[in-house]
Amino acid sequence: MNKSRIAWLLNSAFFYWHPTLSEYTRIFPETTVFAGWWKGYAPGLEDSFKVEVMGDHKVIPILRSSTSYGSNFTYLPLNIVNRLFKFKPDVIISNSFGVWTVLALLFKPVGRWKVVIAYEGSSPGVDYRNSAPRLAVRRAMVKAADACITNSQAGKAYLIEVLKAKVDRVFAKPYEVPDPKALLEYSGSSDSRVSQLQHPIFLFVGSIESRKGLNFLLEACAILEKQKMHNYTLLVVGDGAQREELEGFCRSANLTERVKWLGRVDYGQLGTFFSAADVFVLPTLEDTWGVVISEAMVIGKAILCSKCAGAFEIVADGENGYIFDPYDPEKLAQLMSRMISDPELVSSMGKKSQQLMTQYTPKAAAEFLAKVTTTVLEGH
Structure with missing residues (x-):
């Protein structure tokens, strides 16, 4: 049993972190997650890792944008x-x-810890490539x-090429990956709002x-x-x-018969709608990752993914x-039309999604993170 003590500092320890953290804690039992924002454990993963809630974070907008993350400052408790x-x-x-990362690095010589x-991934709204002061701080x-560590190859390229990180200190592999059991926790119960809908369901x-x-x-x-x-x-x-x-x-x-609005649903109930659907669509204009893509893939859905989502890297186009x-x-309408007209294509793509996700499991992600942790501990 590894007795090294590991602290995770997460602004928002949302549900998509939990499957990997649960598996990681099996490898490093002395792990504690220090969270700003916390809504409890994902269904089925209760008490699978230790959490200390430090107090909610506050996102203070500096420059708003309708199509991007915009420029923000995130306040976190200094305790x-x-x-x-x-x-x-x-x-x-x-x-x-x-x-929190700044503080961890500033007190690193005193605490004698590794950082x-x-x-998560690269995108225009979070990279700040045109802000010399931000880039200088990040490079330091x-x-x-x-x-x-980063989920994507785009994130790796940003860290190495823009922030000048040493190549042997940057590790890239998807680590925000779903657990189908948590996602499907309540999906056994059908929802009357989707049972009679026209297929294919996007x-x-x-x-x-x-x-x-x-x-x-x-x-x-x-x-x-x-x-x-x-x-x-x-289905929205x-x-x-x-x-x-x-x-x-x-x-x-004249789309009221075609488009159904369901509003916000609990994470544990999402599996019901993923299961009912045939094709998952992420039309995002900017996402550093986009864990919903992997959630849809692990449940066996065909994918329509924006090239502006970091997670497009795990989609095999075509x-x-x-x-x-x-x-x-x-172009999107053309792709949707192709899928509407060919149910067998959609079915085969869904099977391929599940096949691709066999390499992106919480266990594989935890093993990747554990290897990085061990490398850091050993000073390699």
Whole structure:
């Protein structure tokens, strides 16, 4: 049994972290997650790792953007320093380049711990490539850290090429991956809202805001409507500021029979809708990763993934789905039409999705992270 003490610093320890953290704790039992935002354990993973809630984080907008993450400052409780000195970790794995990572690096010589920076993935809104001051700070942080991890090859390229991290200190592999058992916890109970819907069912899950690109997906549906292609359903799961506007668009485009709005649902119930769907669509204009893609794939769904999502890297274009430009609804409509017209294609793509996900399991992710941790501990 490995007795090294590991601290995870997560601004938001949301459910998609939990499968990997659960498996990682099996390898390093003396692991504690220090969380800013916490909604409890994912279904089926209760008490599978230790959590200390430090107090909620606050995102303070600096420059808002409708199509990107925008420029933000995230405030986190500063009492993390005292807790770390009390916990006495050997290694700290800290999320991104926020306040907690800065503090972990500043007190590293005193605490004599190692620091790993976890950078989810690269995207314009979080990379700050045009901000010389931010890049200077990040380069200094990367230089002081013992290693960096990222889900994507794009994240790896950013860390090495832009932030000048040493190649042998950057490790890339998807570590935010789902556990199908947690996702399907309540999916045994059918939902009357989906049982009679026209197949194929295209599923969107996410916040209804401009950055998620749902308006372009609905424009693609409007194109299909003009082509008199009616034999499908788009299921929208989520809520947000743009919902009223987009529901109005659906009424004006005669899409009310095609598009069904379910609102926000609990994470444990998402499996019901993933199971009912045939094709998962992520039309995002910017996402550093996009764990919903892997959630849909692990349940065996065909995929339509925006090229602006970091998770497009795990989609095999033409094999388990298609990668598309979210700003091109004409092309998206063509891809949807192809899937509507060929149920066997959709079925085979769904099977391919499950096959691809056999390499991206919580256990595999935990083993990857454990290898990085061991490398750091041994000073290689």
